[in-house]
Amino acid sequence: xxxxxxxxxxxxxxAAGGTRVAGLPPSVQVADGALEGVPxxxxxxxxxxxxxxxxxxxxxxxxxxxxxxxxxxxxxPRDRAVVAIVxxxxxxxxxxxxxxxxxxALAAPTYAYARVRRDGAxxxxxxxxxxxxxxxxxxxxxxxWIGALNDGGIEVHVMSEPAVAxxxxxxxxxxxxxxxxxxxxxxxxxxxxxxxxxxxxFDVVDPCDPTESEFAxxxxxxxxxxxxxxxxRRNPRDRLDTPAAVRTRALSRRVREALEAQWDD
Amino acid sequence: xxxxxxxxxxxxxxxARRAHVGVVASGNCEILLEPAGDSQASVVVRTSVTGYxxxxxAVLARFFERNPIAANVEINDFGATxxxxxxxxxxxxxxxx
Amino acid sequence: MNVLLxxxxxxxxxxxxxxxLLDPQTYRELLGPFERVSSPYLAAQSVVPQSDDGVxxxxxxxxxxxxxxxxxxGRFLGGSIGEIGGAKIAGALELSRxxxxxxxxxxxxxxxxxxxxxxxxxxxGILAVSEISDAIVALRELVPVVALIAGRVGVYGGLSLSTxxxxxxxxxxxxxxxxxxxxxxxxxxxxxxxxSSDRPLIWRVMGGRRRYDQGFATxxxxxxxxxxxxxxxxxxxxxxxxxxxxxxxxxxxRLERNEFLRAMGIEP
Numbered sequence: 210x211x212x213x214x215x216x217x218x219x220x221x222x223x224a225a226g227g228t229r230v231a232g233l234p235p236s237v238q239v240a241d242g243a244l245e246g247v248p249x250x251x252x253x254x255x256x257x258x259x260x261x262x263x264x265x266x267x268x269x270x271x272x273x274x275x276x277x278x279x280x281x282x283x284x285x286p287r288d289r290a291v292v293a294i295v296x297x298x299x300x301x302x303x304x305x306x307x308x309x310x311x312x313x314a315l316a317a318p319t320y321a322y323a324r325v326r327r328d329g330a331x332x333x334x335x336x337x338x339x340x341x342x343x344x345x346x347x348x349x350x351x352x353x354w355i356g357a358l359n360d361g362g363i364e365v366h367v368m369s370e371p372a373v374a375x376x377x378x379x380x381x382x383x384x385x386x387x388x389x390x391x392x393x394x395x396x397x398x399x400x401x402x403x404x405x406x407x408x409x410x411f412d413v414v415d416p417c418d419p420t421e422s423e424f425a426x427x428x429x430x431x432x433x434x435x436x437x438x439x440x441x442r443r444n445p446r447d448r449l450d451t452p453a454a455v456r457t458r459a460l461s462r463r464v465r466e467a468l469e470a471q472w473d474d
Numbered sequence: 475x476x477x478x479x480x481x482x483x484x485x486x487x488x489x490a491r492r493a494h495v496g497v498v499a500s501g502n503c504e505i506l507l508e509p510a511g512d513s514q515a516s517v518v519v520r521t522s523v524t525g526y527x528x529x530x531x532a533v534l535a536r537f538f539e540r541n542p543i544a545a546n547v548e549i550n551d552f553g554a555t556x557x558x559x560x561x562x563x564x565x566x567x568x569x570x571x
Numbered sequence: 572m573n574v575l576l577x578x579x580x581x582x583x584x585x586x587x588x589x590x591x592l593l594d595p596q597t598y599r600e601l602l603g604p605f606e607r608v609s610s611p612y613l614a615a616q617s618v619v620p621q622s623d624d625g626v627x628x629x630x631x632x633x634x635x636x637x638x639x640x641x642x643x644x645g646r647f648l649g650g651s652i653g654e655i656g657g658a659k660i661a662g663a664l665e666l667s668r669x670x671x672x673x674x675x676x677x678x679x680x681x682x683x684x685x686x687x688x689x690x691x692x693x694x695x696g697i698l699a700v701s702e703i704s705d706a707i708v709a710l711r712e713l714v715p716v717v718a719l720i721a722g723r724v725g726v727y728g729g730l731s732l733s734t735x736x737x738x739x740x741x742x743x744x745x746x747x748x749x750x751x752x753x754x755x756x757x758x759x760x761x762x763x764x765x766x767s768s769d770r771p772l773i774w775r776v777m778g779g780r781r782r783y784d785q786g787f788a789t790x791x792x793x794x795x796x797x798x799x800x801x802x803x804x805x806x807x808x809x810x811x812x813x814x815x816x817x818x819x820x821x822x823x824x825r826l827e828r829n830e831f832l833r834a835m836g837i838e839p
Contacts, residue, residue: 261824264760276818302751302759304828308776308835309821310787311750312726316704316735317816323708342688342697343750346729350701367693367729375758376690390615393654393695401694445705446665448698461699464608464658465665468628471601472666476614494604497584498621499646506604506622522619550619 214268215338215362216296218417220253222424223294223335227251230281236260236268237277241289245432250285252278253294254348264303270344271301275314278348282321290331290435291322295349296338299369315347322351331440333431336398336407337416339364350406353443354434356427359410363398370396392457405454408434479519479530483538486513489545493569496554496562503554507566510544521551529556537563545570577795580721581745585644588682589629591796592640592719592803597631602659610653616691621647626656628663634804637670638678639663645684645724652685652730653692657699664706664716671713678807679710681737682719686752687728700729707736715739715810720746720779721792721799727752735787739806739813741799742779742788749777764828775837786814 220238227242230250236257241250256268265271270278278293285291300306300315326332334352341364349355357363366373374380379387388395392403402410409430413423434440448454449462492508510516515538519530533556547566554562580588590598602608604622613620625647629640641663643650652660660681667679688696710716718737720726725747726734734740734748742748751759753767766772775781783791789811792802822834829839 263824264764272818272821272824276816279816300750302756302764304756304765304776305821305824305831307749307751307756307765308832308837309819310782310785312731312748313735313787313816314818315750316732319704319732320708320736320816323705327708327712343729343732346697346701346704346732350697351705365694365697367688367690367697369759372755372758373690387616391612391691393612393692394690395694404694404698406698444709445698445702446661449702458654458695458698460608460611460654461658461661461695464602464655465662467602467606467608468659468662469666472630474599474630475617476619492605494622497644497646498619498648502646504604504621506607508605520614520619522617548622550621552619 214255214296215416216253216268216294217255219335219337220251220255220294222419224251233277233281234273236265236274237281239281244428244435247432247435248289249435250281250289250291251294252281252291254278254297262301262303262305264306265301268297269299269301270297270315270347272306272309272311272314275347276317279317279321282318282325285325285330290333291325292431293334293349293352295334295336295340295345297341297344297348298339299341300343315343318347319351326351326353326441329441331435333434335427335431336363338362341369342367351445353440354408355406356409356411356431357398357402357407358416359398359412360416361397362416364396365398365401366396403453403457405451405458406448475524477521477524479527481517481531481534483515483542484513485515485542485544487541487543489543489570491570493566495565495569498550498552500552501554501558503549503551503559503562505562505566506548507570508546510546513544515543515545515547517547517549519549519551523551523553533559541567543567577793578797579794580796580799581723581743581794584646585627585642589627589640589642592680592682592800593629593631593633593638594635599630601628601630608655610655610692612653612692618648618691624653624655625650626659628659633678634807636678637675638680639667640680640682642682643685645722648689649686650684650724651687651689652696652699653689654695654699657696657703661699661702661706664703664710668706668710668713671710676714680717680719680803681734683726683730683734684722684724685726685728685730686724687730697729700733703730704733704736707733711738715807717741717803717806719799719803720748721794722746735816739811740788741790741792741802741806742783743792743794744779745794746779747773747777748782748787772839785819789813
């Protein structure tokens with residue numbers, strides 16, 4: 210990959226002036242910096258064409274990325290916020306990874322993010338590129354606040370589009386028609402944000418080259434979110450109480466209410 | 475495409491309780507059977523395999539002729555053969571009695 | 572074990588599995604099939620929904636202690652997790668956490684048999700799994716969370732991450748644990764990476780025995796309801812925590828595929 214990835218571009222901008230954290234694989238970029246006075250540990254997964262796992266060279270979450278991100282998150286100094294910069298096209302699809310135990314490699318950052326959040330650190334995520342499946346679950350979705358660029362290049366799904374097409378034997382047109390009827394199958398960030406998990410969308414003309422004012426808007430909103438004392442107590446389940454989720458995830462709420470009503474004899 | 479088929483039969487035998495059998499898996503079906511208030515059996519079939527209305531009619535007619543139970547029956551089908559459907563109906567009846 | 576006399580756990584449906592785990596006559600299902608809370612998203616995609624959405628939540632007792640068994644049915648759409656099934660799992664875990672906070676713990680068992688997030692409800696499934704994972708982390712702060720992987724599918728996809736977050740994992744020989752199912756690996760990376768029809772190889776790579784030998788499961792059980800129930804009881808009475816989620820030792824990944832697998836102790 211000759212072009213720099215979106216994750217790498219936004220990491221460089223946000224973490225500019227920060228101190229690089231060493232001891233991690235090149236595909237896991239980590240720096241301690243500050244955002245408008247808020248101490249932040251920035252974490253991004255980026256492509257590494259020379260990575261030792263051939264199935265994880267394009268920014269996928271693999272063994273090194275999973276355990277690397279986990280190590281970076283768990284090692285965050287106290288009183289420092291954690292921000293995941295999300296541009297992950299998926300998990301690594303390799304036999305080496307499965308043999309080693311990829312489920313544990315991706316459970317590790319899932320646990321680390323949830324753990325530091327539950328221990329009181331502000332944890333946020335900024336989706337700047339793809340956010341696919343296990344990779345997004347492991348790097349982004351455990352954040353208490355999630356912002357995203359409002360851009361056509363963002364993709365949120367459980368599988369890459371070509372793979373979905375192969376599995377369902379539907380072409381792009383069919384998939385687009387299904388997505389209109391069942392928004393959960395859509396890939397675009399605007400539709401995903403209707404489920405209440407995206408706290409803020411940012412308009413940018415060129416997501417690979419944000420203008421000063423575009424960048425400033427993202428920074429300000431992110432800093433405000435990290436300063437908000439409520440963030441440290443916000444868990445994934447709380448997304449169900451957003452106005453958007455009240456509308457679009459009514460079933461998720463109804464199921465919980467019914468279980469609660471029936472829980473004790 | 476999903477096809478929804480509905481059938482009604484005269485009934486005179488009550489069932490004691492509701493029954494749930496089967497699973498919506500390839501070649502199988504799920505049946506929910508509940509006692510009905512009136513002397514009728516009503517059946518709703520939802521199936522992903524379309525174009526077999528005649529077969530369903532025959533299988534169900536045979537069952538409800540022999541077992542005129544007053545019940546509401548819901549069948550969620552994923553291509554079960556007539557033999558599997560008949561077996562599931564018998565299992566549901568056995569549980570309900 | 573006499574295979575002929577075994578009461579196979581894997582051959583049971585989710586409901587019968589939960590019944591087999593809980594103390595006799597204590598089974599009580601929540602949001603059962605007659606409440607008909609089923610997926611509204613499937614019909615538009617030509618799939619007939621199942622009345623319980625493929626997930627059973629049952630209360631009862633385990634060894635005389637209040638319990639909750641959450642069981643997914645691998646036969647319905649591969650045990651895939653959609654909005655309703657996902658909310659059932661997350662909701663039950665959240666209520667178990669509430670019980671533990673109140674000092675009246677519920678023994679919680681996740682009897683999973685799932686291929687992962689349901690493609691037909693993609694992003695609602697992802698969100699549900701993120702909530703399930705967090706709920707497991709929250710619950711195991713207070714009490715053990717036991718995963719039981721002993722079905723025909725095993726556990727793949729998003730819930731394989733959630734499973735790895737549990738404090739204990741019980742596996743059977745027939746079960747498999749992996750992030751990507753063999754067919755997904757083959758589809759994405761080619762048959763030379765993994766031939767999804769090579770079942771012996773798949774079990775050597777991700778089968779229950781293998782995962783147990785790697786230390787990724789706390790107990791290895793025969794496919795027998797009685798034996799599995801014993802193992803589950805044992806897990807609560809004498810908890811054994813899984814090792815921390817750190818990178819295990821592994822050979823140089825630049826090794827050629829077969830060399831790498833042999834170095835892992837797997838005959839390619």
